[in-house]
Amino acid sequence: MSAVIRQVSQRWLGQEAIPLWPCVFLFATAYYAAAWLGRSLSVTGTINVNFWLPAGVYLAVLLLNPRSHWPWLAASTPPINIMLLYRLYRYFRSS
Secondary structure (H helix, E strand, O other): OHHHHHHHHHHHHOOOOOOHHHHHHHHHHHHHHHHHHHHHOOOOOOOOOOOOOHHHHHHHHHHHOOHHHHHHHHHOHHHHHHHHHHHHHHHHHHO
16 A cells, blocks of 8 residues: 555655655645635634644645654644644634
């Protein structure tokens, strides 16, 4: 299974893998953007998010990267979630 994923990622990316730190930065940026897109697609006036799009981004990035990158990718999401929760807290507190 991992050989198939590696072949698909090589064809799709045109290289074996993106280096670690640019990959973590791109993943964090895409995760943040997907979270705000999911929030904008949700019902306004509530803190609930109906579509959590970052889950799909997370899965795709994990499947397209070697397992040695997974801890760094996983470590990049909690700060983003904290930042998003803080922004939502400020938004709902001001309204």
